[in-house]
Amino acid sequence: MPSHGTARTHHRTCNICEAMCGIDIEVDGDRITSIRGDERDPFSRGYICPKALALQDLHEDADRLRAPVRRTASGFQRISWDDALDEVAGRLRDVQRRHGRDAVAVYLGNPRAHNYASLLYLIPFLEALRTRSCFSSNSVDQLPHHLVSTLLFGHQLLVPVPDVDRTSFLLIVGANPVVSNGSLMSAPGMPRRLEAIRARGGTIVVVDPRRTETAEIADRHHFIRPGTDVFLMLGLLSTLFAERLVAPGRLGDFMNGLADIERLVRGFTPERVAPRVGIPAAQIRELARAFAAARPAVCYGRIGACLQEFGALTTWLIAVLNLVTGNLDRPGGAMFARPAVDVVALQDLLGQRGELGRSRTRVRQLPAFAGEYPAAALAEEILTEGPGQIRALLTMAGNPVLSTPNGRTLDRALAGLDFMASIDFYINETTRHAHVILPPTGPLERDHYDLAFHVFAVRNTAKYAPALFAPADDARHDWQILVELGARLAAPGPAAPLAGHTT
């Protein structure tokens, strides 16, 4: 831990996004004097984006909550940890006792995925809460990838990662990695990695309705009508089968259903899909041929491809394109990372391979995936009266009023809850509705290992960073809050009834 009058540089990992960039943080006492990219980090090699500087803002921000608060008629008032934890656990238990376990919902935001202790301690906490009303940011982000991985490879986390550092042909559909530095493809310094593809004679093709920063530096950019990527993928596959360019190679031994796929895509000729997608048939054919001829090639699709009406199907077809051209599990193709901590095996132990439809939402009968309902259903599950109605909510590191569909409706729904609590260090559009807010330590006050994102990294890496600053004596880490809440919820008391809706 830093001490006053001893300016030092500390090597850490930025924990804001999936790219896991190495950073040098210069500290004098408890004051951060600079944050720079760590040139000696073998994964990011000095790259950072402007967001890394936000770590200092977060650490120093006077508006960041550092003690629990309770909402009162005159605004949020500071309360003790014991009072806050007792109140949250007591009110959640009370709602479950009166209305059933599923009457308490949980919403988990994206930052929890960058916090290994949160991920681990959420498991026993959710066991203690025993609600099926679980929602998260997954369904407005990468859920189709997990579904496809479960269907194709048997586990939701077996997501093939484009080997951008060795590929000869990168086809990017609905993604902007120059800005994002990859997603489900942790690749810090993506501009440099893309330049390297071209420097070794490779090709980058972007399919996107927008002239993105990635499209700017690509060899070719195909503007596509929004939401029609599925037809382009069908057109590409149709061409490969028609021109006998399907060559899965050694993967053929592990595949079944190839004839079914041929039958499925046959009718989607480039001429037929061209008017839908807005790309001339000749260019679709040319793209299919170039992809098949490149050794190796890889197709990468992200949010623009997976978060749309046919998002899951598009994501599946992208995986099929990589498969039938022999570009799965090959250097320069789409590969599975081998992280130091095998989260796939860990989830296996917990029986969490990813399962669709074990339960359904009450109002629209939408299926759960991996134990979570779509975030878009949260508001209606709160607002629609009847057995199983959600009456209390605990949010963690999320702002769904701002980041999920129908935010205004959700805003209205949250205002009518019997009780709401948030584990968050900011009062924002969502947490302003909370009766109690429990703020965890800041991102530089806890140690860091990216349990989730090494699974999706373009190189096999392992990076651990100790906490930079000691938290205040009365501060709580996220995992401590979860442990203390879980213990209170699990304490003896009348059992909450199970709700009666569809299982």
Ligand code: SF4
């Ligand atoms: S790309 Fe992500 S990990 Fe890298 S500095 Fe920016 S926010 Fe941090």
